[in-house]
Amino acid sequence: MMDEACFFNPERRAVPEVEGSGERMNQMTFQELTDGLMNFYQQGKYAEALDFVEQNADDFPQHTARTTFWKMCLLSLCHRPEDVMSVFQQGLDAGLWWAEGQFKDPDLDAVRDLSEFKLLVDASNKKCIESQAQIDHDRAILVPDDIADELPLLIALHGRNGDKNYHLEYWDVARQRGWLVLSPQSRQAIYPGSYCWDKNEQGLEDILFHLEEIVKIYKVDRRRIVIAGFSQGSGMAIYAALSEKIGACGFIGVGTFIAEPDSLIPLASQTQPVRGYFVAGEKDYSLEKVRTIQKILKENNIPFAEELHPELGHEFPPNFEKSFDKAIGFIFKETR
Numbered sequence: 390m391m392d393e394a395c396f397f398n399p400e401r402r403a404v405p406e407v408e409g410s411g412e413r414m415n416q417m418t419f420q421e422l423t424d425g426l427m428n429f430y431q432q433g434k435y436a437e438a439l440d441f442v443e444q445n446a447d448d449f450p451q452h453t454a455r456t457t458f459w460k461m462c463l464l465s466l467c468h469r470p471e472d473v474m475s476v477f478q479q480g481l482d483a484g485l486w487w488a489e490g491q492f493k494d495p496d497l498d499a500v501r502d503l504s505e506f507k508l509l510v511d512a513s514n515k516k517c518i519e520s521q522a523q524i525d526h527d528r529a530i531l532v533p534d535d536i537a538d539e540l541p542l543l544i545a546l547h548g549r550n551g552d553k554n555y556h557l558e559y560w561d562v563a564r565q566r567g568w569l570v571l572s573p574q575s576r577q578a579i580y581p582g583s584y585c586w587d588k589n590e591q592g593l594e595d596i597l598f599h600l601e602e603i604v605k606i607y608k609v610d611r612r613r614i615v616i617a618g619f620s621q622g623s624g625m626a627i628y629a630a631l632s633e634k635i636g637a638c639g640f641i642g643v644g645t646f647i648a649e650p651d652s653l654i655p656l657a658s659q660t661q662p663v664r665g666y667f668v669a670g671e672k673d674y675s676l677e678k679v680r681t682i683q684k685i686l687k688e689n690n691i692p693f694a695e696e697l698h699p700e701l702g703h704e705f706p707p708n709f710e711k712s713f714d715k716a717i718g719f720i721f722k723e724t725r
Contacts, residue, residue: 417448419452422441422445422446422448422449425441426438426459429441435463435467436467438463439460439463439467442459442463443460446459446460451582454480454486454487454581454582455550455580455583457476457480457485458580461473461476461477461480461497462494462496462497463496465496465497465498465500466496468499470499470506473506474500474503474505474509477506477509477513478509481509481512481513481516484581485516485580486513486517486580487513487580488578488579488580489514489517490587491580492510492513520578520581521577524578526573526574526602527553527573527574528553528571528572528573528599528602529553529554529557529571529572529574530569530570530571531561531563531564531570531572532569532570532607533565533566533567533568533569535567537567538608539609539610540568540569540608540609540610541567541568541569541609541614542568542569542570542571542603542610542613542614543560543568543569543571543615543616543617544571544572544573544596544599544600544614544616544626544629544635544637545557545560545563545570545571545572545616545617545622546575546616546618546619546626547572547574547575547618547619548618548619548620548621548622548623548644549579549585549587549620549621549622549646550579550583550584551583551584551619551622552584553573553574554572555619556619556705557570559619559643559705560617562710562713563713566713566714566717569603571600571603573595573596575592575595576591576595585621586621586622586625587621587648589625589628592625592628592629593632593634596616596625596629596635597634597635600635613638613721614637614638615637615638615639615641615717616630616635616637616639616640617640617641617642617643617716618641619643620643620644620645620675621647621648623640623643623644623645623647624642624645624646624648624678625647626640626641626642627640627645627653627665628647628652630663630665631653631656631657631691632660633660633661637663638720638721639664639666639716639719640663640665641665641666641668641713641720642665642666642667642668643668643709644668644669644670644704644705645667645669645675645678645679645682646675647678647682650681650682650685653682653685653686657685657686657688657689657691658689660689662690662691663691664691664692664693664719664720664722665686665693665694666693666696666716666719666720667679667683667693667694667696668695668696668705668706668709668712668716669695669696669697669698669701670697670700670702670703671697671698671699671700671701672699672700672701672702673701673702673704675703683695694715694716696715696716
């Protein structure tokens with residue numbers, strides 16, 4: 390699997406059982422499609438997973454790049470290399486592309502060394518490079534109903550495979566509490582409409598761009614800037630907070646993931662202390678990464694607190710409003 394443990398949707402949630410076909414399937418959401426696929430996949434039922442995707446993918450044209458990649462991986466797992474090439478070529482002909490790193494997925498091992506597959510990867514990478522050059526800055530903003538003279542600012546970062554609106558509904562709690570919420574969209578595209586924070590310094594540049602723009606529009610209280618995120622977005626948030634470049638006094642991490650925690654060491658050893666708050670689940674595959682990050686913070690005297698949920702996986706907890714309030718309370722504990 391790829392670095393966040395799931396080739397089709399690293400930003401995982403709990404997985405329900407798949408129900409039989411019928412009216413419910415025709416009305417399913419994309420999250421239900423993803424969860425159903427995950428259920429088959431975890432059981433090693435790759436042919437069933439493929440049938441499930443093929444029956445329902447057309448209902449979600451905005452996610453064609455992702456579902457096409459699912460099909461390629463599942464066909465590879467089903468030992469159908471010629472069909473992998475056919476689906477891949479059809480995707481390219483339709484204008485799709487995928488970042489080169491996507492093809493490192495072990496689920497594609499069966500076709501990786503085939504010359505035709507390599508040619509298709511090269512064609513995809515060329516399209517990717519051309520498209521990356523055209524990606525502009527983008528963001529979403531949530532504005533509180535009552536605008537004070539100066540607004541506290543929450544910078545909320547989407548997870549890998551996400552965009553500016555990804556999980557924004559959870560961060561609306563900040564808006565309800567009187568915070569201005571800025572959700573920058575990374576310019577590191579994985580495929581059309583899907584973004585990541587794989588390169589920390591490039592991600593930091595994107596965040597700083599939006600921060601500089603937002604303070605021109607709203608009066609931001611520089612003493613109350615907090616950066617937060619989910620999964621890879623959380624790892625990026627910690628990196629940005631420790632860099633001191635955004636002036637954050639704290640960070641909030643939910644389902645925190647960072648591929649290389651050691652990248653935080655140089656920043657942690659030089660930063661003025663910020664305060665961090667982790668929302669974690671004992672059933673989250675990224676918990677080991679969280680422990681590594683916390684060890685680095687502890688060794689560098691950076692204070693943090695943790696809220697651990699026994700039954701939580703890689704997802705937001707129920708009643709996240711309470712988690713947010715606890716996080717803000719901890720971050721501003723010494724200044725109140």
